[in-house]
Amino acid sequence: MSRTDHLTAAVSALQEHRIEEAIQLLTAALNNELSPPLKARATSLRSQAHFMSGMLQEAMVDWREAWRQVQSLEDADGKQALRGLRSEIAAAKAQRSAQQAQLAKSREHLSLSLDEQLATFPEIEDKLNFLIERANAHFDCDQEEQGSQLARDAILQADSTTPSVVRAQVLARLCLLRGAPEEAQALLQEAYLLAEKSDEMQLIGAVARAAKSISHEFEPIIF
Secondary structure (H helix, E strand, O other): OOHHHHHHHHHHHHHOOOHHHHHHHHHHHHOOOOOHHHHHHHHHHHHHHHHHOOOHHHHHHHHHHHHHHHHHHOOHHHHHHHHHHHHHHHHHHHHHHHHHHHHHHHHHHHOOOHHHHHOOOOOHHHHHHHHHHHHHHHHHOOOHHHHHHHHHHHHHHHHOOOOOOHHHHHHHHHHHHOOOHHHHHHHHHHHHHHHHHHOOHHHHHHHHHHHHHOOOOOOOOOO
């Protein structure tokens, strides 16, 4: 396979999301003598491939090298493309940092005794908020069974509380959605009806965002 064949095959692999294969092809191309424009192109593509695979550190290493190369070539289009890729890498790194911080917070949350923590909340709404937070912490730590059980407990308690605690009823259902996506239709429909009756725009917005995040479309309601 020629040097240009490696690049052509790598582009096809990227387009078809065969990322590992693309990285191998680009590495093989870069191990050969390439003209400066082709080298810049291959390095830029490998940076993109590393980014798509979640290897952000490797993506930045290649990005810096590709940036140096396009600057040397005075390649305006190459610079523009790399600026866009740099923004995407930065956003992914920020999101990963936020996720890691949230995971650490959730692990700390779960290290505390559930019963002891519940005892510190005399009001039922505060207890329910804590149960929902605890359930979400379980989901953050990939403990779906525990998270789903707590979310269901929160729904049962919220639904049986008078006067009604609509906020907890809605948020508990959205929480359970993380562990029971197969129940999305019922959970989101119930959450939406509760939020709509409460006339709280923040709750309605929360339901809409949850539905959008899983590409869910509400079925029409027949009265």
